[in-house]
Amino acid sequence: MKLSKTDQNILQIALPAIVTNITVPLLGLVDTAIVGHMGSASFIGAIAVGSMIFNLVYWVFGFLRMGMSGMTAQARGRRQVEDIVRLLGRSVAVSLSIASLLLVFQWPLRELMLMLIHPGEGVRQLAEIYFNIAVWGxxxxLSLYGLTGWFIGMQNTRIPMLVSVAQNVVNICASLFFVYALDMQIEGVALGTVVAQYAGLIVAVLSLAPSFFLSRGRRSWRRLGRGFRWQSLRSEWGRYFRVNRDIFLRTLFLVGVNLFFTSAGARQGEVVLAVNALLMQLFLLLSYFLDGFAYAGEALGGRYWGxxxxxxxxDVVRRLFRWGGALALLFSIVYIVGGEPFLHLLTDNVSxxxxSRSYVGWAYLxxxxxxxxxxxxxxxxxxxxxxxxxISSVVAxxxxxxxxxxxxxxxxxxGLWCAMTLYLLTRGLVQTLLFCNIRLT
Incomplete structure (x- = not known):
């Protein structure tokens, strides 16, 4: 079957993005698998809690990527080269400022998150060790968030793919080395993550200049260089903060839902916490595939809108829903056939x-x-x-x-898993209704 030009454009963006994203859950799966064979559910719970803390914190600042991709794609559609460069500089400046504040206030942040999740004492001690190391990444x-969003807006998902693959290869190798060669246990998992995060940033920065050169040529590279002025970062801050304010507030509601989900599981004991963490890995695996097509929506939708x-x-909207629906159905079938054997790969803890057998049906839905x-x-x-x-996030x-x-x-x-399922359904339904009221001109 011959694909349309729109489908080809979608796949050119989505497929590299999927390769990029698939390494993220694989990274979490490797970390979970490493501690899952240490002999105690406390290690699994600690990784679940520690990872959840950083996922929640980083989700809050996800606007650094999401706002960047949409505005960059629209600027590209309007062929406004200097705006593209200003957006990049603005994002890097904001990312580093936020990261500095998080490092300064890391202790109260850690205590607040652990208080909200409220894990058992054994899990808490291990989660503190993980946090104290991983926070330095x-x-x-945050810098990679801004750079990734910018690359997506420029319709270039190959460089983020290269960055992510390099980052995760380093992470897996470093974590295995620290844990098994140096016997560092959970400290080794955290340290391997930090090493890989900076390795990914180095690759992204080194890839930035050649990407300009290869895609636009020497003349455009000089033009982009002239367009970069620090004083130009002061312009268009109003729109930048309006867009990112909405994304920030929307993310707070997503964080609240996920925080409650983890906390409610933790209050039911270490085994239930571990079960929910393992089953959520199945959903996260799907989410990174779907995000590949969402990135295509950001890049192509923003470009054509601009x-x-x-x-x-x-045309892009219609075809994205076809691809997404087919992918969701495929994953449901795969989970029904191979969900439990997949869980055995993550842990050998019999309990x-x-x-997990009692709850795995929710992963199918x-x-x-x-x-x-x-x-x-x-x-x-x-x-x-x-x-x-x-609005959709608030209602959901x-x-x-x-x-x-x-x-x-x-x-x-x-009941907790039922609430999560209804939450996802509600988000999609409300967004559909709201899209019908958006005027396209």
Whole structure:
């Protein structure tokens, strides 16, 4: 079957992005697998808590990537080269400023997050060790957010793919070396992560200048260099902060949902916490595939929106939903067939695997429940319809908390998973309704 030009453009962006994203859950899976064979559920729980803390913190500042990709794609569609360069400089400056604040206030941040999650004493001690080391990778992570968003907006997902592959190869090798060669246990997992994060930043910075040269030639490189002026960073701050404010607030609601999910699991014991962490890995694996097509929505949707090409924009939206729906159905089938054997690869803890059998059915439903939310997120980011993203997240979070508080006393952990499923469905439904009210000109 011959693909249309739009499908080809989508795949040219989505496939490298999927390769990039797939290394992220693989990284988490490797870390979980390493500690999963240390003989105690406490190690799995500690990695789940420690990783969740940084996921939540980094999600809060996800606007550094998301706002950058949409605005850059629109500037590219309008062929505004100097705006493209100003956006890059602005993002790097903001990223480093935020990272510096997080390092200064790392102790109260750690204590606050552990208080909210409230793990058992054994898990808490190990999670503190993980946090104290991993926090020093914050400058690299936030800087990479801005650079990745910029590359996506420029329709270039190959460089982020190169960065991510290099980063995760270093992470896996370093973690295995620190843990098994130097017997550092959870300290080795954390240190390997930090080393890899800075390795990824180095690759991204080294790739930045050649990407200009190869894609635009020597003359465009000189033009871009002249367009970069520190004083130009002061312009257009109003729009930059409006877009990122909405994304920031929207992310807070997502963080609240995930924080409650982890905390509610932790309060049911170490085994349930470990089960939820392992099952969530299945959903995260899907999410990074769907994000590849969401990135295509950001890049192509933003480009055609900026160029005021309404027909091309609608075509991209339709085809993204076809790809996303097919992918979600495929993952549901794969999880039904091979979900439990996959869990055995992550841990040999008999009690955790046995307990997961009661809840694995929810992992079968999540792909179909969440596909619309992922696709719409990419489209809305591309056209910088960030207020609509915020509204959908607020409504969905209200549904999640109401359902969880109502059903958990009756169904326990099943009530928690039911709330998560309804949360994803609600996000997609509200975004669909809001998109119908967005005027395309």
């Amino acid at each position: 914050t400058p690299a992570v 160029a005021s090409d309404v027909n091309a924009f609608h 955790v695997v046995k307990a 999540l792909p179909l429940a969440g596909v619309a939310a992922f696709v719409w997120d990419g489209i809305f980011i591309g056209i910088t319809a960030t207020r609509a993203m915020l 979070a209200m549904v999640f908390f109401f359902t969880a508080l109502l059903l958990m006393p009756l169904w326990g952990n099943h």
